[in-house]
Amino acid sequence: MSTTWSPHNIAPLCMEQQANLTQCSSAGFLFLSLVVKLFGNATYSTSNPEQNPSESHSSFHGYNPFVQYQSAYSPVGHESSSSGDQLFQYFSGTRAATKRVGPRPHRRKKSNEYDFIIVGAGSAGCVLANRLTEITKWRVLLLEAGSEEPDVTMVPSFPPLYRDSSIDWGYRTQPEKLTCRGFTGHQCVWPRGKTMGGSSAINYLIYMRGHRLDYDTWAELGNPGWSYDELLPYFRKSENNRAIEALDTIHHGVGGPMTVERFPYFDENTFMLVEAFNQTGLPIIDLTGENNIGTNIALSTSRDGRRMSTNIAYIRPIRHIRPNLSIIVDAFVTKLIIDPVTKTTLGVTYVKNGITHNVFARNEVIVSSGSINSPKLLMLSGIGPREHLESLDIPVVVNLAVGRNLQDHVSTEGLTLALSNKTSTMVSTQELLEEVNSYYQQEPKKSGPLSSTSALSSVGFIKTKYSRVNAPDIQYHFTARNVEDFYANPSTYLEANIFPLAFYNGLAANPLLLTPRSRGVVLLNNTDPVFGQPLIYSGFYTVKEDMDVMVEGIRYAVSLEETEAFQKNGARFVRIPVKNCEDHKWGSYDYFACILIQYTSVIYHPSGTCKMGPVWDKQAVVDPRLRVYGISRLRVVDASIMPFIVRGNTNIPTVTIAERAADMIKEDYLTRNNYN
Numbered sequence: 282m283s284t285t286w287s288p289h290n291i292a293p294l295c296m297e298q299q300a301n302l303t304q305c306s307s308a309g310f311l312f313l314s315l316v317v318k319l320f321g322n323a324t325y326s327t328s329n330p331e332q333n334p335s336e337s338h339s340s341f342h343g344y345n346p347f348v349q350y351q352s353a354y355s356p357v358g359h360e361s362s363s364s365g366d367q368l369f370q371y372f373s374g375t376r377a378a379t380k381r382v383g384p385r386p387h388r389r390k391k392s393n394e395y396d397f398i399i400v401g402a403g404s405a406g407c408v409l410a411n412r413l414t415e416i417t418k419w420r421v422l423l424l425e426a427g428s429e430e431p432d433v434t435m436v437p438s439f440p441p442l443y444r445d446s447s448i449d450w451g452y453r454t455q456p457e458k459l460t461c462r463g464f465t466g467h468q469c470v471w472p473r474g475k476t477m478g479g480s481s482a483i484n485y486l487i488y489m490r491g492h493r494l495d496y497d498t499w500a501e502l503g504n505p506g507w508s509y510d511e512l513l514p515y516f517r518k519s520e521n522n523r524a525i526e527a528l529d530t531i532h533h534g535v536g537g538p539m540t541v542e543r544f545p546y547f548d549e550n551t552f553m554l555v556e557a558f559n560q561t562g563l564p565i566i567d568l569t570g571e572n573n574i575g576t577n578i579a580l581s582t583s584r585d586g587r588r589m590s591t592n593i594a595y596i597r598p599i600r601h602i603r604p605n606l607s608i609i610v611d612a613f614v615t616k617l618i619i620d621p622v623t624k625t626t627l628g629v630t631y632v633k634n635g636i637t638h639n640v641f642a643r644n645e646v647i648v649s650s651g652s653i654n655s656p657k658l659l660m661l662s663g664i665g666p667r668e669h670l671e672s673l674d675i676p677v678v679v680n681l682a683v684g685r686n687l688q689d690h691v692s693t694e695g696l697t698l699a700l701s702n703k704t705s706t707m708v709s710t711q712e713l714l715e716e717v718n719s720y721y722q723q724e725p726k727k728s729g730p731l732s733s734t735s736a737l738s739s740v741g742f743i744k745t746k747y748s749r750v751n752a753p754d755i756q757y758h759f760t761a762r763n764v765e766d767f768y769a770n771p772s773t774y775l776e777a778n779i780f781p782l783a784f785y786n787g788l789a790a791n792p793l794l795l796t797p798r799s800r801g802v803v804l805l806n807n808t809d810p811v812f813g814q815p816l817i818y819s820g821f822y823t824v825k826e827d828m829d830v831m832v833e834g835i836r837y838a839v840s841l842e843e844t845e846a847f848q849k850n851g852a853r854f855v856r857i858p859v860k861n862c863e864d865h866k867w868g869s870y871d872y873f874a875c876i877l878i879q880y881t882s883v884i885y886h887p888s889g890t891c892k893m894g895p896v897w898d899k900q901a902v903v904d905p906r907l908r909v910y911g912i913s914r915l916r917v918v919d920a921s922i923m924p925f926i927v928r929g930n931t932n933i934p935t936v937t938i939a940e941r942a943a944d945m946i947k948e949d950y951l952t953r954n955n956y957n
């Protein structure tokens with residue numbers, strides 16, 4: 282099998298900046314070559330789990346004493362080419378559409394016609410493809426712009442490696458006054474998964490759900506069916522919990538597709554951090570319970586030291602087994618085919634290997650392309666803000682607030698915790714290469730430093746004085762750092778970092794803003810709307826209170842230094858002002874504000890750009906059953922529908938949105954026969 286994954290080419294960045302960093306030395310290039318050789322193919326994700334001994338089913342195991350408590354490929358030749366296609370002409374306005382509404386039950390199925398077409402095989406798309414193909418009479422097509430999921434994604438310690446690699450869309454934010462000023466072009470990286478599994482294949486594996494209040498608020502806003510109590514069965518349905526939390530059967534599930542456990546390996550710093558939070562008064566709790574103020578080692582979406590992407594969890598077990606599921610990878614959907622007269626969605630146009638194809642949906646097209654690409658696809662198809670679309674000569678089909686309401690959990694990379702030799706996990710190049718080889722060879726279960734995200738698993742949630750409700754407004758992550766390299770050249774270090782999370786002599790303390798008041802926007806690229814990067818304006822800190830909350834969050838992090846846990850291990854925050862913030866006194870409000878603006882960190886949870894809301898909500902793009910307003914046979918199901926971002930990492934909330942949506946679709950088509 283050919284190599285499917287290519288890493289970020291850091292050489293130009295290293296040379297341009299003449300950066301004397303470890304990742305720019307032979308160590309970095311040796312490491313990358315070995316990883317490509319061992320993990321560059323897509324073997325694991327495409328193999329049959331029945332033949333893999335590590336997939337045998339087991340129930341709850343892995344009690345951690347510290348914690349109290351998965352197509353037949355649809356041949357390309359089966360799709361019609363676009364040339365001369367009548368429906369393609371509708372869109373370009375050269376031909377009048379034939380009106381057709383309501384069910385079409387007696388038509389013979391054509392090879393390029395499916396019951397449902399799902400655009401995007403990410404967190405949501407893979408769940409939907411699995412659940413909808415449970416109905417054997419439904420033919421479902423899953424289209425994914427990226428490749429098969431390469432083996433490199435399985436290693437929990439490797440997330441820094443995926444950024445700007447062949448499985449990342451490689452997006453950047455647009456320059457803004459209050460964000461990302463310290464980075465090249467004043468732009469922040471904005472990673473998004475471009476492979477089977479989507480962002481769930483490149484994320485940091487943290488299993489989190491958010492707070493009860495998040496979902497109750499969605500429901501109170503006029504979205505029936507989305508309260509915490511109504512979603513809890515769906516959280517359980519997806520979950521196969523193999524940790525101590527499995528004993529809490531009210532909140533956790535054990536038979537679902539998504540294996541959830543604690544990693545087989547933790548270093549001392551992981552324990553130190555939870556201990557420190559605990560010593561500030563935060564209780565050790567199940568962070569995935571209804572109220573998440575507290576601390577613990579987080580659960581992870583992993584199984585025996587390997588990542589569980591939604592591709593592994595939901596697609597791998599059914600691929601080549603369910604004949605009604607077709608999957609086409611490397612298929613970039615460029616437009617929805619919409620009858621402009623009846624405003625009915627008929628299918629999609631996609632490009633694969635430079636050839637344009639049209640495929641048609643008897644029932645619905647479901648857009649699950651994520652919070653950046655879903656609004657992009659809608660806008661390319663004439664669904665979006667009138668003014669913006671008209672400025673690009675795109676005929677407006679429906680005027681909706683698509684791309685607005687962008688939210689994320691902003692953080693900073695500017696706060697560094699230095700570790701003493703006592704707990705530093707730094708290794709030599711030789712040791713690093715040996716660890717990579719050792720992880721590769723372990724069968725059937727993986728263990729050791731690379732089988733874990735290390736200190737990133739230690740999570741704390743706090744409520745600052747700014748929180749108006751009894752729920753957290755700051756969450757903490759701690760990410761591996763080489764302190765000397767960071768201080769030598771912060772922006773290049775961060776932009777070209779490729780090393781595993783396991784080996785470090787310092788940690789970035791990342792406070793996450795859980796309830797941002799600021800809003801950003803996603804717009805189409807004005808020079809190349811289809812193939813160009815969408816324009817992402819994060820809008821971070823455009824509401825001043827967001828900065829106040831974050832400064833408070835930084836102060837709390839710094840206070841961890843006073844705990845016995847930090848003191849006995851000699852862990853100390855580095856008080857040297859970081860580049861571009863030297864004019865401010867370390868520890869002052871202005872210094873902390875400076876690091877927020879200079880070294881803004883996007884925590885990769887964009888949400889809200891196809892907002893769910895009732896008919897009277899002018900910002901709403903989809904209704905509470907996730908149907909796009911003003912267009913029939915079209916839904917959006919992914920993180921973009923969240924009216925407000927949840928208080929916690931967004932993968933499992935997105936999986937749960939898709940689980941809920943799948944049942945809604947079944948209700949709509951199997952019980953009510955409601956096609957509009």
Ligand SMILES: Cc1cc2nc3c(=O)[nH]c(=O)nc-3n(C[C@H](O)[C@H](O)[C@H](O)COP(=O)(O)OP(=O)(O)OC[C@H]3O[C@@H](n4cnc5c(N)ncnc54)[C@H](O)[C@@H]3O)c2cc1C
Nearest residue numbers: 401403404405426479480484485487614651919920930932
């Ligand atoms: C680096 C990173 C770290 C993260 N860490 C965590 C974490 O630890 N825990 C957590 O809970 N969450 C984490 N998240 C967030 C979480 O993974 C996302 O919120 C979630 O995966 C979003 O799911 P989605 O279905 O909305 O979009 P995605 O999973 O991004 O899926 C969208 C899919 O659509 C495809 N697509 C897009 N456009 C097209 C098109 N035009 N044609 C065909 N296909 C298309 C994409 O290639 C992609 O596969 C992280 C995200 C990232 C990027």
